[in-house]
Amino acid sequence: MERKFQESLEFAKTMDLRDPLKDFRARFHVKEDEIYMDGNSLGLSSKEAQQSIERVAGDWKKEGIKMWGMEEGRYFHYPKLVGEKLRGMIGAEPNEIILNGSITTNLHQALATFYKPNKERYKILVDGLNFPTDIYAVKSLIELKGYTVEEALVTVKSRDGREILEEDIIAAMTEEVALILLPSVLYRSAQLINMEQITEEAHKRGIIIGWDLAHSIGAIPHNFKKIDPDFAVWCTYKYLNGGPGSVGGLYINRKHFGKEAGLKGWFGNRDDLQFLLEHRFEQAGDAGGWLQGSPHMLSIAPLEGSLDIFEEAGIQRIREKSLIITEYLMFLAEQRLEKYGYRIGNPRENHRRGGHVSLEHEEAYRISLALRDHGVVPDYREPNVIRLAPAALYNTYEEVFRLVEILEKITKEKSFEHYSAERGTVL
């Protein structure tokens, strides 16, 4: 690795002073005695998010049902209105994004829409390292369509347990594959898959492809105009700081606006027909056609405020800082932690890694418990990974410096040995 970093605390402080995003930290509810490194699981709350929650709650309080019609139907259009604020971040065209449900339910919707198996093409291609819920959704749809998982699911395996190679994905794109679902960034190893290359190869073979942006949206800009995927899903509670259980996102490429939504609901109707309450469904002519029931107003609200911060900071600047601060963390880990049995499990190249560092250690579980008692909030993933996500908007270089000091201390003094290795429910 380049020697652009130094090991001293002064160096970290200088980096913070020079950080073009440094003022955003004050907008978040950061605790000064805690090092929060879990923004890739649940991003922190911000003043803007709190304000937008209060605004929706206040409108309900003041207006009752009349709130639906306020400001030219602001809330009636809320899932699209706030969805549009994500457009720049992923390079979508107007009206290709809706906010609804969760990743899991949006996957069910997308698969019900795009998975149309026939005798020749009936397989779905996934990777062996994806998050379980994505795989559960795929398996459900395979079975709903009358196939067995054994005959219709193709899983691209990892060679080393960390990464999925693009060449292996492409090699698995046989003529029976109808649809591909992959994560943009692998949740454990932080590998960023080459979305443009994979999408192009899929389309050359007439395969529909969708991406799960859970670990990239809000950390990495995407250019969907260039990538041109068929659909994408994501959550908004990770890097987007939309709050616990905040609404999910669904992108439908405009070339598919004429397709029938797989799982229809009355909010997918054309706006002018919805309240006629007829049993005839006439789908809206854009991604709004994939909406289902009443919008999750209270779980869209905090996202609205949070996205104002993103607009101001700019996703390019966020990615730039994220790359430097994670590289700095890797630098310190190499200098100070490798001798204590830690190993960096994420790809090193900028164009192949997401927003977190994946630190492996055979005692990762007990080290994570010890970290909590040292005021660090990490994120543990089986079997041996400590995920550390210094978030560009609110984490500092000094925090990264202190984090590495604590990791060093815990293993040098073996204080993790005071903890039990028996697994609890959530870490």
Ligand SMILES: *Cc1c(COP(=O)(O)O)cnc(C)c1O
């Ligand atoms: C976080 C995450 C999920 C979570 O799904 P929800 O339905 O939003 O709970 C799904 N897939 C991936 C890849 C994730 O990282």
